[in-house]
Amino acid sequence: MAYIYGLVDSLQGKDQVGDGECVALVKQYAHLGFTGTWKQGRKVFGDKSIPRGTAIATFVNGKYPSGSAAHKHAAFYLE
Structure with a gap:
């Protein structure tokens, strides 16, 4: 969802x-x-059908990284 x-x-x-x-x-x-x-x-990179304002984040093995993991980010998709 x-x-x-x-x-x-x-x-x-x-x-x-x-x-x-x-x-x-x-x-x-x-x-x-x-x-x-x-x-x-779904993957964001290259998918131009994602609606503006959709919450996006990095995932590792299907989960958002926890603790002090260096490579994690969350944002709203703009374009």
């Missing part, structure tokens, strides 16, 4: 939320819970 924040363009210039990390932004506006419950969706 994709999580989409339809007002993603309204976030430009707004204050950071939570602890300022990328995950806090996606969790607040897409109403997502604990990252341990996140499920990997």
Whole structure:
């Protein structure tokens, strides 16, 4: 199931939320819970059919990396 924040363009210039990390932004506006419950969706790279504002994140072996993993990110898809 994709999580989409339809007002993603309204976030430009707004204050950071939570602890300022990328995950806090996606969790607040897409109403997502604990990252341990996140499920990997389809690949983003090269897929031009993904709707603007869709929550996207990095996954390793189907899970969002936990702890101090160096390569993790969450965001809203823009184009």
